[in-house]
Each structure stands twice: as C-alpha cells, then as structure tokens.
Amino acid sequence: MPQSSQHNYALILGGSQGLGYASALKLAQQGWNLLIIYRDRRSDFPEIEARFEEIKQCGVQLKTFNFDAINSEKRKEFITEIPKILGESGKIKLLLHSIAKGNLKAMTGDSPLNQIDLQITANAMAYSFYDWSKAILEAKLFAEHSKLLAFTSEGNQRVWKHYAAVSVAKTSLETLMKYMAVEFADFKITANCIQAGMVETQSFKMIPGHDVLKNSAIKRNPFKRLTTPEDVANVVYLLSLEESNWINGTVIKADGGESL
Numbered sequence: 001m002p003q004s005s006q007h008n009y010a011l012i013l014g015g016s017q018g019l020g021y022a023s024a025l026k027l028a029q030q031g032w033n034l035l036i037i038y039r040d041r042r043s044d045f046p047e048i049e050a051r052f053e054e055i056k057q058c059g060v061q062l063k064t065f066n067f068d069a070i071n072s073e074k075r076k077e078f079i080t081e082i083p084k085i086l087g088e089s090g091k092i093k094l095l096l097h098s099i100a101k102g103n104l105k106a107m108t109g110d111s112p113l114n115q116i117d118l119q120i121t122a123n124a125m126a127y128s129f130y131d132w133s134k135a136i137l138e139a140k141l142f143a144e145h146s147k148l149l150a151f152t153s154e155g156n157q158r159v160w161k162h163y164a165a166v167s168v169a170k171t172s173l174e175t176l177m178k179y180m181a182v183e184f185a186d187f188k189i190t191a192n193c194i195q196a197g198m199v200e201t202q203s204f205k206m207i208p209g210h211d212v213l214k215n216s217a218i219k220r221n222p223f224k225r226l227t228t229p230e231d232v233a234n235v236v237y238l239l240s241l242e243e244s245n246w247i248n249g250t251v252i253k254a255d256g257g258e259s260l
Contacts, residue, residue: 007089009086013037013095020038021229034061052064075132095133098150101125102165148191150192152170174193196227
C-alpha cells in the first residue's frame with residue numbers, strides 16, 4: 001500500500017482514458033486504492049471495463065462511478081455518500097483533476113466562440129477543480145498531507161488555433177491552484193498543476209490542425225518524440241509521495257523539455 005494508509009484513496013475526476021486512466025493505473029501499480037469518476041458513452045463501456053479490470057489486477061480497491069463530475073448536484077450526492085463508500089476511517093489522500101471538456105470554436109466565422117462557450121469550458125476545466133476540492137475539504141474527508149493535482153498544458157501561454165476557450169480555462173486553473181496552495185495549507189494540503197507535453201489523446205485529436213501541432217512538438221522536443229500518458233502518470237506518482245509534501249503552488253512540467 002502507499003505510504004499513507006490502506007484506508008486512503010486517490011479520487012480521479014476523468015479516469016477512464018487518457019492521462020487520467022494512465023495515472024490511475026500507475027497509482028494502482030504502486031498500491032493506491034482508487035475512486036474513479038468518468039463520463040463516457042455507453043458504447044465505450046466494454047473498452048472502459050477492460051481498462052478498469054487491468055487496474056483491479058493490481059490487487060487494490062477500485063470503485064468507479066459514471067456521472068457528470070461538473071454537475072453540482074451529482075457532486076453533492078457523491079460526497080455525501082463517500083463515508084458509506086469508504087467506511088468511517090476512509091479518506092481522500094489525493095485528488096486528481098483530469099476533466100477534458102473544452103470548446104474548440106474559432107473566434108470568428110459563422111458560429112464564433114461566445115461567452116457561454118467560455119463559461120462551459122472554464123467550469124469543466126478550471127472551476128470544477130476548486131469546487132471538488134472545497135466540497136471535500138468542507139466534508140472533512142481529506143487525509144492529512146493530501147495532494148491536489150490538475151493537468152494544464154502549454155496552451156496556457158502559446159496561441160494554438162481554436163484553443164482560446166481552453167487556454168482561458170487553463171490560465172484560470174493555474175491561478176486557482178496558486179490560491180488553493182496558500183489557503184488550503186492551513187489544512188496541510190498542497191495544490192499543484194502538471195503541465196504535460198503534447199500527448200496524442202482523444203481530446204488532442206479533436207483540436208483543429210492537431211497533426212501540425214504534433215509534428216511541431218516532435219521537432220521541438222529534445223527527445224524528438226511526443227509525451228506519452230505514462231510519462232505524465234509517472235509525475236503524478238512522484239507527486240503522490242510523502243517526499244513531495246514541500247512542493248506547493250507550482251506548475252511542474254512533464255514534457256521532456258519540449259516547452260524550452
């Protein structure tokens with residue numbers, strides 16, 4: 001089991017695929033019990049169940065929940081049920097935010113990006129990180145020295161085609177993380193973001209011109225390859241360790257030097 005306790009769990013928001021799933025698998029391989037919340041189409045369930053079965057083979061406790069993590073009522077219901085799910089001694093030791101739900105509209109044209117698009121994207125990819133963290137804290141369900149982690153991207157600074165809404169959300173996410181790092185420190189909780197390099201996930205393939213971004217990333221990267229989900233999952237694991245307790249309020253790059 002992890003250094004924490006057999007009664008402690010990692011809660012992953014968006015853990016059925018991509019970076020979230022790779023991180024879940026890595027943590028399970030290191031003995032972490034897991035709660036995974038995901039939102040996928042029913043047609044994808046067989047593939048998702050196969051992934052979850054791989055996690056179970058690690059011999060850890062895995063509990064999965066298929067609902068919209070952005071829905072405030074669903075969040076309240078779930079947090080109310082956590083003591084029943086984990087038992088009286090069960091706590092959340094790590095919260096990983098891996099929700100990828102962003103609008104990829106252009107700012108001009110027939111149907112340009114609007115304020116509602118911006119709000120929906122920010123709610124999913126930024127504000128929900130704070131909402132979940134605050135709700136779990138208020139319910140006194142965090143273990144001592146818990147870790148709050150969220151994924152950001154180089155698009156927080158670089159301009160990519162049709163990425164404006166996501167870029168705004170990532171910038172907001174990082175700002176929230178900094179304030180959470182300071183204000184949650186009173187409860188012995190740290191908050192950090194992981195800036196992954198270019199990873200060829202399903203979400204990435206939805207970005208217009210993703211092939212151009214992919215080729216550019218390979219050329220820029222000192223190792224001449226894309227970042228893999230496993231590369232990023234390794235950093236999640238490193239930040240889950242007790243030895244990382246003094247890392248707080250920062251953006252850790254997991255990109256092989258690509259952003260240089």
